[in-house]
Amino acid sequence: xxxxxxxxxxxxxxxxxxxxxxxxxxxxxxxxxxxxxxxxxxxxxxxxxxxxxxxxxxxxxxxxxxxxxxxxxxxxxxxxxxxxxxxxxxxxxxxxxxxxxxxxxxxxxxxxxxxxxxxxxxxxxxxxxxxxxxxxxxxxxxxxxxxxxxxxxxxxxxxxxxxxxxxxxxxxxxxxxxxxxxxxxxxxxxxxxxxxxxxxxxxxxxxxxxxxxxxxxxxxxxxxxxxxxxxxxxxxxxxxxxxxxxxxxxxxxxxxxxxxxxxxxxxxxxxxxxxxxxxxxxxxxxxxxxxxxxxxxxxxxxxxxxxxxxxxxxxxxxxxxxxxxxxxxxxxxxxxxxxxxxxxxxxxxxxxxxxxxxxxxxxxxxxxxxxxxxxxxxxxxxxxxxxxxxxxxxxxxxxxxxxxxxxxxxxxxxxxxxxxxxxxxxxxxxxxxxxxxxxxxxxxxxxxxxxxxxxxxxxxxxxxxxxxxxxxxxxxxxxxxxxxxxxxxxxxxxxxxxxxxxxxxxxxxxxxxxxxxxxxxxxxxxxxxxxxxxxxxxxxxxxxxxxxxxxxxxxxxxxxxxxxxxxxxx
Numbered sequence: 001x002x003x004x005x006x007x008x009x010x011x012x013x014x015x016x017x018x019x020x021x022x023x024x025x026x027x028x029x030x031x032x033x034x035x036x037x038x039x040x041x042x043x044x045x046x047x048x049x050x051x052x053x054x055x056x057x058x059x060x061x062x063x064x065x066x067x068x069x070x071x072x073x074x075x076x077x078x079x080x081x082x083x084x085x086x087x088x089x090x091x092x093x094x095x096x097x098x099x100x101x102x103x104x105x106x107x108x109x110x111x112x113x114x115x116x117x118x119x120x121x122x123x124x125x126x127x128x129x130x131x132x133x134x135x136x137x138x139x140x141x142x143x144x145x146x147x148x149x150x151x152x153x154x155x156x157x158x159x160x161x162x163x164x165x166x167x168x169x170x171x172x173x174x175x176x177x178x179x180x181x182x183x184x185x186x187x188x189x190x191x192x193x194x195x196x197x198x199x200x201x202x203x204x205x206x207x208x209x210x211x212x213x214x215x216x217x218x219x220x221x222x223x224x225x226x227x228x229x230x231x232x233x234x235x236x237x238x239x240x241x242x243x244x245x246x247x248x249x250x251x252x253x254x255x256x257x258x259x260x261x262x263x264x265x266x267x268x269x270x271x272x273x274x275x276x277x278x279x280x281x282x283x284x285x286x287x288x289x290x291x292x293x294x295x296x297x298x299x300x301x302x303x304x305x306x307x308x309x310x311x312x313x314x315x316x317x318x319x320x321x322x323x324x325x326x327x328x329x330x331x332x333x334x335x336x337x338x339x340x341x342x343x344x345x346x347x348x349x350x351x352x353x354x355x356x357x358x359x360x361x362x363x364x365x366x367x368x369x370x371x372x373x374x375x376x377x378x379x380x381x382x383x384x385x386x387x388x389x390x391x392x393x394x395x396x397x398x399x400x401x402x403x404x405x406x407x408x409x410x411x412x413x414x415x416x417x418x419x420x421x422x423x424x425x426x427x428x429x430x431x432x433x434x435x436x437x438x439x440x441x442x443x444x445x446x447x448x449x450x451x452x453x454x455x456x457x458x459x460x461x462x463x464x465x466x467x468x469x470x471x472x473x474x475x476x477x478x479x480x481x482x483x484x485x486x487x488x489x490x491x492x493x494x495x496x497x498x499x500x501x502x503x504x505x506x507x508x509x510x511x512x513x514x515x516x517x518x519x520x521x522x523x524x525x526x527x528x529x530x531x532x533x534x535x536x537x538x539x540x541x542x543x544x545x546x547x548x549x550x551x552x553x554x555x556x557x558x559x560x561x562x563x564x565x566x567x568x569x570x
Contacts, residue, residue: 006198054085055160065090185417196334196411199382213262266296290318385409456487497531
């Protein structure tokens with residue numbers, strides 16, 4: 001695609017351009033739906049005014065230019081006010097999840113203290129309940145988000161001058177999910193953010209005529225950028241509902257898309273499976289999904305079966321057959337690196353397991369073959385982005401050769417906050433970023449096979465964890481989306497062994513039979529017999545705040561040191 005560069009140098013240039021248009025008949029709005037039948041509309045000009053008063057209020061609290069501010073707020077106007085107010089002040093926002101149950105605040109308190117110690121924020125803006133549940137955080141000021149918002153909407157409150165940021169200034173710090181280790185703060189500049197919004201919207205033809213409907217949490221880069229910042233960039237309408245509402249009643253998402261004529265919505269793979277299995281036909285009466293042009297899917301491995309079920313079911317409600325839009329990205333790229341283009345079909349490869357694991361080659365086989373591994377086409381790189389596959393020594397590989405994925409892009413981060421060594425270790429000269437993911441290129445499209453750190457290496461052969469996990473999920477009694485395959489090398493052993501961590505709701509009397517069935521299913525499909533099958537109760541496997549399974553943590557809890565989890569079930 002021809003490189004054009006962003007239309008606006010920063011998101012604030014885009015926001016102010018839309019604010020000028022907001023008072024007219026074609027002005028766009030942000031619509032928030034905290035509960036069913038409850039709607040709050042916010043025009044872009046009002047958002048700018050609120051942000052200016054919020055910035056002044058934060059300055060009174062001692063926050064200054066160059067400071068960092070943690071936002072621990074649910075999806076809503078308070079979050080939007082605090083986020084843009086922090087940016088206008090010249091400070092840097094970092095959004096984190098609000099704990100669902102403050103009764104167990106000890107774990108949250110520990111995580112928050114660790115994050116505060118790392119980022120050293122000038123303030124934490126959060127809810128009254130969180131403030132009451134937490135003790136003082138050393139020298140960090142706790143600011144009530146409701147009180148801050150009340151000050152921001154008061155017409156007689158002072159306002160901070162509308163000073164536009166420089167392109168090189170930090171726009172936000174996005175904390176990585178921690179699915180493979182301790183979270184790091186990805187530094188995203190205003191130039192990075194504008195570039196990625198331009199890349200994504202340009203790649204899929206996303207314009208101000210397209211309404212977005214999002215439930216994805218705003219502390220996650222997918223939710224923040226596709227739900228708020230891309231709509232701001234193109235000047236379009238967006239509709240936001242809390243993730244808790246989606247999890248409670250996923251059909252509401254589809255009803256909102258139908259009602260507001262949503263053209264854009266993004267979610268991880270699990271959400272498409274969740275809404276397919278949980279939304280009942282009677283809840284979809286009158287729903288029309290013919291408006292939904294782009295159903296973005298990313299943030300975790302994309303399963304072909306999930307996509308097929310989703311499209312097959314909801315085409316009955318008008319969903320376009322080509323709406324499902326897989327992509328690949330990461331916080332270090334701001335968000336997106338590759339994406340499927342509009343009007344192109346959803347495709348995936350069926351490649352030979354043996355050729356992939358021992359020869360590092362993607363060789364097509366019959367999809368029905370027991371040796372077949374299905375790998376989704378995540379689309380071509382967006383404008384000005386490049387992707388390459390390299391071997392262990394960093395030498396580029398040709399198409400259909402499996403190796404390490406690297407990218408470069410104007411949206412690429414300069415690195416992690418205050419972690420110079422870790423940042424330098426991720427860069428392959430001159431400016432390629434090592435993603436830590438494994439995959440291959442075919443016809444210009446990127447396929448992801450695994451994370452490098454997740455590979456299970458048995459007697460010199462690399463295996464993809466997803467292959468074992470998919471086999472295990474075919475066994476009745478296994479909770480879908482709650483299986484982790486990890487490698488573990490016992491002391492003095494020469495190779496790793498395969499271990500499965502499996503959530504189940506079956507009684508203990510049925511565990512022996514379930515283990516036997518899992519052993520048979522996995523060994524017959526992959527040729528590898530698990531050395532250990534660890535059965536755990538539902539919701540035992542640790543997840544990140546965005547719902548990703550934490551492989552490293554689960555391995556530590558249930559395989560290496562099961563006494564930490566209070567479960568020694570092997």
